[in-house]
Each structure stands twice: as structure tokens, then as C-alpha cells.
Amino acid sequence: MNAGKANVINAAVLILMGLWAYLTSDSPSVTALIPSFIGVVLMLLANGVNREDKVQAHIAVVLTLLVFVMLLAKPLPARIAAGDTIGTIRVGLQVLTSGVAMFFFIKSFRDARLRREGKL
DSSP: OOHHHHHHHHHHHHHHHHHHHHHHOSSOOGGGGHHHHHHHHHHHTHHHHHTTOHHHHHHHHHHHHHHHHHHHHTHHHHHHHTTOHHHHHHHHHHHHHHHHHHHHHHHHHHHHHHHHTTOO
């Protein structure tokens, strides 16, 4: 897998899980759609990430890190505390795909630096 594929998978998961959370909630809140909004932006940046466009790739990394930290800070602990197994799995999947995407972004940046330095 590469950063581009990881970004697209993460974007799709964020979009789908955010919509699922919003549409199945007894009291839907727009905040449940924040991951979906970020997922849409990540999807729009996918071509730039695949082309290794520095600006677009860095924007995608910042958004991915932001959503990763946000999900770990509030929704995941809240779902666990509420005993909401489905919600915990849903948010956990978003955290997992965001973490995997971050791994591949970092690997991609490291590999690009090594290529520039002639070490790869």
C-alpha cells in the first residue's frame, strides 16, 4: 500500500462512518458529520497525494492528523464510556484508518527525502 491508497481508504471510511453516525442517531448533531466533511476534502486531495504534490500531500497529512487526534480525544472515549459497542467500532475504525494513513504519509515523506539524497 502507498500513501495515495491509504488516503483514499481513510477518506471513504471517514465519509461513510460519519454519515452512518449522523443518520442512525436518535438526536443527530452536525458534529457527527465532521469526519465526513474532512473525508470529502481528503478525497478531493487524492490526486495530488498520488502525484506527490507537496502542498496537497501536506494538507492531507494535517487533516488526517487533526481527525485522528479529534477522534481519540472525544468520540472514542465517549462511545466507550456509553457502552456503545457499534459506536466504539465505528469510531475505532476511523481512528485505525487515520493512523494507518499517517504511517504511510510519513513513510512516503521519508522515502521522498531519501530519493532526493540519493540514498534510495
